[in-house]
Amino acid sequence: MEKTMEKIVALAKARGFVYPGSEIYGGLANTWDYGNLGVELKNNVKKAWWKKFIQENPYNVGVDCAILMNPQTWVASGHLGGFSDPLMDCKECHERFRADKMIEDYMQENGIEIQGSVDAWSNEEMSNYIDEKNIACPTCGKHNFTEIRQFNLMFKTFQGVTEDAKNTVYLRPETAQGIFVNFKNVQRTSRKKIPFGIGQVGKSFRNEITPGNFTFRTREFEQMELEFFCEPDTDLEWFAYWKEFCVKWLQDLGIKEEEMRVRDHEAAELSFYSKATSDIEFLFPFGWGELWGIADRTDYDLSRHQEVSKEDLAYFDDEKKIKYVPYVIEPSLGADRVTLAFLCGAYDEEEIGEGDVRTVLHFHPAIAPVKIGVLPLSKKLGEGAEKIYAELSKYYNCEYDDRGNIGKRYRRQDEIGTPFCITYDFESEEDQSVTVRDRDTMEQERIKIADLKAYFEKKLEF
Numbered sequence: 001m002e003k004t005m006e007k008i009v010a011l012a013k014a015r016g017f018v019y020p021g022s023e024i025y026g027g028l029a030n031t032w033d034y035g036n037l038g039v040e041l042k043n044n045v046k047k048a049w050w051k052k053f054i055q056e057n058p059y060n061v062g063v064d065c066a067i068l069m070n071p072q073t074w075v076a077s078g079h080l081g082g083f084s085d086p087l088m089d090c091k092e093c094h095e096r097f098r099a100d101k102m103i104e105d106y107m108q109e110n111g112i113e114i115q116g117s118v119d120a121w122s123n124e125e126m127s128n129y130i131d132e133k134n135i136a137c138p139t140c141g142k143h144n145f146t147e148i149r150q151f152n153l154m155f156k157t158f159q160g161v162t163e164d165a166k167n168t169v170y171l172r173p174e175t176a177q178g179i180f181v182n183f184k185n186v187q188r189t190s191r192k193k194i195p196f197g198i199g200q201v202g203k204s205f206r207n208e209i210t211p212g213n214f215t216f217r218t219r220e221f222e223q224m225e226l227e228f229f230c231e232p233d234t235d236l237e238w239f240a241y242w243k244e245f246c247v248k249w250l251q252d253l254g255i256k257e258e259e260m261r262v263r264d265h266e267a268a269e270l271s272f273y274s275k276a277t278s279d280i281e282f283l284f285p286f287g288w289g290e291l292w293g294i295a296d297r298t299d300y301d302l303s304r305h306q307e308v309s310k311e312d313l314a315y316f317d318d319e320k321k322i323k324y325v326p327y328v329i330e331p332s333l334g335a336d337r338v339t340l341a342f343l344c345g346a347y348d349e350e351e352i353g354e355g356d357v358r359t360v361l362h363f364h365p366a367i368a369p370v371k372i373g374v375l376p377l378s379k380k381l382g383e384g385a386e387k388i389y390a391e392l393s394k395y396y397n398c399e400y401d402d403r404g405n406i407g408k409r410y411r412r413q414d415e416i417g418t419p420f421c422i423t424y425d426f427e428s429e430e431d432q433s434v435t436v437r438d439r440d441t442m443e444q445e446r447i448k449i450a451d452l453k454a455y456f457e458k459k460l461e462f
């Protein structure tokens with residue numbers, strides 16, 4: 001079975017996971033809308049993150065901050081000055097490219113191992129490499145490029161009625177800064193002591209030069225970020241702790257070992273303020289791609305905000321009687337990217353005998369968009385089946401389907417990744433039992449209707 005993006009994108013559209021954005025107007029490049037199943041899947045992914053990183057975690061609390069922030073925020077964070085990518089045009093066909101990505105694609109296609117990441121190279125180094133290898137324009141095949149220049153990725157807009165410079169505001173390019181500017185507020189209101197973390201899930205915007213690979217890189221996307229504040233000198237221990245925690249979260253939700261790798265940045269590749277950075281990467285059908293960036297950001301963020309805002313952001317440890325600016329460990333994950341990884345990881349076409357093949361999404365039950373399909377064997381059995389549906393849908397997203405033959409209905413549920421199907425048959429009224437079919441093993445079990453709630457509670461635990 002060949003797992004291709006074409007197949008996954010086609011299934012996503014046909015079944016209601018992801019549609020092209022603004023489709024009736026011919027679309028808007030690289031925008032995507034989540035459909036009836038996609039919204040459930042992505043919400044489940046965000047819920048699973050929140051549950052493990054915030055709800056169950058004794059150290060962490062959450063916030064939900066504004067997308068528009070005082071522009072001084074971006075002065076302090078460095079985004080106004082330095083949040084840019086190396087842009088290059090093809091002089092023949094006028095297509096625009098990100099020089100670092102063009103080189104990385106070239107290396108991946110030609111099996112060239114890279115030491116570190118190309119985005120740490122200077123413009124000159126990139127330019128020389130492109131010339132030396134005679135890399136051609138992916139659109140027209142010619143080799144004739146402009147110089148590389150830096151392009152700021154922040155989206156600009158205006159607040160209020162006059163469109164002038166002093167009313168310029170930016171759509172946040174990451175959720176992290178809302179957390180930093182609220183560090184004191186949250187510390188006071190939550191009464192947390194260091195070490196503690198603040199998490200946030202929300203939209204971010206980057207005017208990416210080359211978005212693409214479906215929802216992997218878009219200009220509007222969601223992030224799930226944790227900023228974990230700790231005492232200086234304990235940072236590397238916490239960095240290791242969170243790295244392991246993130247790997248476990250992915251594995252617990254079904255990402256296989258061979259589809260995942262952790263790439264530790266070498267010293268030369270680290271941002272000047274970072275003591276350690278690792279990326280967790282996933283093997284997409286189009287190659288390895290970053291899912292999660294985990295960085296030890298030292299005291300850079302809070303110090304910068306302290307400097308620019310003139311507010312004291314230091315922490316006083318009243319047991320040790322010491323005052324310091326906390327260090328920060330930041331695990332930053334793209335909600336859309338990891339949702340795509342779960343979709344790609346789950347996709348399978350299975351031979352099930354006699355030349356028959358079924359398409360199935362092996363989602364972990366916690367993220368499956370529909371948990372239980374309720375399928376009466378005949379339309380005549382609607383009354384009993386509807387009662388079961390009404391009861392279980394109080395707790396889980398369920399689907400009721402009484403159309404077509406039962407084999408086809410099972411296949412449809414397999415294709416959308418529903419882990420369990422209940423069949424209400426002609427004996428059900430009599431024995432007050434139903435058949436529960438498991439998506440992965442396709443085995444069936446007879447279960448008492450009265451026991452269904454407890455049965456699924458156990459099966460769907462996360």
Ligand code: ATP
Nearest residue numbers: 208216217218219221290291292293332333334337
């Ligand atoms: P890349 O090198 O892929 O552009 P990055 O290193 O700039 O990513 P970070 O700034 O570390 O990314 O952002 C943290 C996470 O946010 C990424 O690991 C990714 O999951 C997600 N993310 C970043 N940019 C995008 C995007 N344009 N579309 C979707 N997700 C994104």
